[in-house]
Amino acid sequence: MPRVKLTKAFVDGAAVDVGENVFWDAALRGFGLRVKASGSKSYIVQYRDRRSGRSRRKTIGQHGPLMTLHQARDIAKGYLADAMRGRDPVSEERARRDSFSMRDLANDYMAKHAMPKKRVRSAAMDKSLLDRLVLPAIGSRAVGAITHGDIQSLHNSLSDRPYQANRVLALLSKMFELSVRWGWRGDNPVKGVPRFQEEKRYRWLSDAELERLMAALDAHPNQVAANAVRLQLMTGARIGEVLTSKWSDFDLDRRVWVKPSHHTKQKRTEHTPLSSGAVSLLGSMASIRLADNPHVFPGRKSGQPIKDLKRFWKSVTEAAGLKDYRLHDNRHTHASHLVSSGHSLPVVGRLLGHTNPMTTQRYAHLSDDPLRQAAEVMSEKMTRRSKG
Known part of the structure; x- marks a missing residue:
């Protein structure tokens, strides 16, 4: 795979015709830019676990306003430094993620987002949905283990109450969005789950x-x-x-x-x-x-x-x-x-x-x-x- 000097100009102009390609940084060994034909660009880091000899690769984040080349290189330096000291940061992070359950995520969502940032009535509604519908179904599961199919199944199980099912979907989407920001997992499994059709009702009095x-x-x-x-x-x-x-x-x-x-x-x-x-x-x-x-x-x-x-x-x-x-x-x-x-x-x-x-x-x-x-x-x- 090509080794180049990664600069902002190079990253902005990088493109591939088919599939994907990784451009490894000539200045920092193990740090690279993955470019897909769709135009998506993300930073990655790769190192060898000194204890097992296994090669490890991790996506740092997608290139954009929230992840610049400079920020990604600094993060990569941290991972590579840990690997040089004999640690395996990818396995450690995976173990840390797996220790967080959906109940933990629900508690943090309520404490860090719903209670301080939403209206009292809205926060109470979120808690009700969590206690009655979400946590009984997937509360004990690890946050990182929840799949798109799990969310689809939970949503389908509420098909007899489509309005409530869609509120649960919106709630979970926000929770997983926050879990990505908090580093608990790398993606939002709610994305792509279609909502039930809702018939808008406008009842008023004569x-x-x-x-x-x-x-x-x-x-x-x-x-x-x-x-x-x-x-x-x-x-x-x-x-x-x-x-x-x-x-x-x-x-x-x-x-x-x-x-x-x-x-x-x-x-x-x-x-x-x-x-x-x-x-x-x-x-x-x-x-x-x-x-x-x-x-x-x-x-x-x-x-x-x-x-x-x-x-x-x-x-x-x-x-x-x-x-x-x-x-x-x-x-x-x-x-x-x-x-x-x-x-x-x-x-x-x-x-x-x-x-x-x-x-x-x-x-x-x-x-x-x-x-x-x-x-x-x-x-x-x-x-x-x-x-x-």
Whole structure:
């Protein structure tokens, strides 16, 4: 195989027509650049284990913004120096990788990524998926031993719940992406596993259904929870944003709700205008706020908000006779009633905190109602004239 002086210019211009070729560095014996016909370039190191006499080869990393020639050469020097001292760094790294189980990866994922970087509700959902579906299936397996086929089998086993199966796939993809960064394995076995087809559901309430829901909320003994749903309906906010809101987030004089970035899905501060009804609702609640709890919707534990509304929501929807209607669907109800009343999609998207206009486009067909009403104006005038 050719031995050349590896430079940045050489690496950038290196190419092969078929298969792959390795260009060994003339300046550092055992360090090389592997180039494939596809254009992929990666740095490798090769040495001989002094104890067994076996030749060892390891891929250091793929050439690119995260792995330059200079960085790869420094890493290769470390491996080669270890080999000169009688160690076998490839075997040592493999043994270290094999000692990490999927349960270890799950713990580190939660501690280093989910808890500090995701919303509380999202992190709790990740933990639930891990505890219920992932760890019982592959928790004891070594991280480095998990194959593409293992992930495919786990995903297929959840085919009766495609939405949840796809959430598990996304979670595992992120976990293995981190495992590569942490040096636990060299690839992400989730890549290439196709997701199940998901049918997007957009359920919202008609005027009659909304009236039944409001009546059920009025009749429920837990008015703190009922007010949380009322505020969600009035603002179109995510229920997690409602439940974690604090009195300090609201400026009732200016009629603005400032949602902190760590509470919003898009990780950015949002300023949501409040209707007179929302201001009135919050004003009535402010008179009975708890001195030792900063949250608008205090939970049972001192200083903590309500954690979830599952039992409450089940009883309310049953009382209102609403089937297949989730708490999150209140956002769809809010948006659909605004659009059908003539408000533009960009305005509704801003109120909902959508960063992608296509997300709001799901409500486009509802904007036909005010247009159709406007179109009737000329028709009615011409009809009256012909009758006259």
